[in-house]
Amino acid sequence: MHEHAAHAGDDCRAARPGDVLARAERLCSERHLQFTRLRREVLETVAAEGRPLGAYDIAERLSGAGRRVAAVSVYRALDFLTEHGLVHRIASRNAFVPCAHEHAAREGLVFLICRSCGIIDETTSPEVEDGLERTLARAGFRPESRILEVEGECGACAGQKAGTTV
């Protein structure tokens, strides 16, 4: 089950930076990867934000007070983090969000992008997966990766709007 649409409350996915941080620690030590200061800070920044962040936004947040983090360094950290499933890139927004699930690897994800509040929810859908698999098989296409991003209005925003009009 995934939690959706709670864009301000504490049960919101993005409001739990600890989860992904702890997961990152574990994952990196398991795989003998370096969870360096920069990588940690980039992940923290992305996790702390409720909304998708651009690489330059991240660089800006990490710079300041005698320190300058160039965008290129952020990109390298993001490459590392996406490679290991700790953050995801949203192609339609050129932005990055923390991974909300445990999956790490690249099972099929669905991103729900709300145009009102900007929150991006992440979920999986076996039904879509099945349908897509059959479709690709018919086409003789062997998939290696895919992106599925839906833009629209999340339940919270729809409910809120309904509330104000009633």
Next chain:
Amino acid sequence: MHEHAAHAGDDCRAARPGDVLARAERLCSERHLQFTRLRREVLETVAAEGRPLGAYDIAERLSGAGRRVAAVSVYRALDFLTEHGLVHRIASRNAFVPCAHEHAAREGLVFLICRSCGIIDETTSPEVEDGLERTLARAGFRPESRILEVEGECGACAGQKAGTTV
């Protein structure tokens, strides 16, 4: 039925520029839209190429010999063409392909991007559509648009590789 994977033959989707051109003519006259020289040339360029083209590639192809087409003009033409379903934007590639189907509007499309030959096939999948609709309904998400792009190896390239190894 859609044709897939014929990346070199005459039955390849991208090898029929006339289709989409004729469709564009018809569509524009029906809707009282201006199918101007630039828009036609941009569409021709995209249709003539078997592969996805970037806006700057298009500008380059149209420039030359005493004429300079700026990228910004190409973008405007592409905006028009995508708006009316004559070309599609591939978010994961920042590139554009001609529309292969009659649909014009934004039914759910699936783009199959071959990493070997670079050809992008376009198809639809009611199964995926159904599954996605149910998933979104469960999440309380009202969709307005979506992108679904699959990268992998197309049938033609897979078959070709098998042929050489046998």
Next chain:
DNA sequence: GTGCGGCTGTTACAGTGTATCACCTCGAAT
């Protein structure tokens, strides 16, 4: 003609991402 709207040309600029090289650090090998 005059005005209006839509299209194009042009320049400038913002945003996104990569290439390259130098330096640093840390651990392994000798």
Next chain:
DNA sequence: ATTCGAGGTGATACACTGTAACAGCCGCAC
């Protein structure tokens, strides 16, 4: 301890992608 190599970071420069703003053009309605 020294050397060496690999991976990470800093820094600069640059390529690619996309948009803003303004001016000129053209066709059409009045």
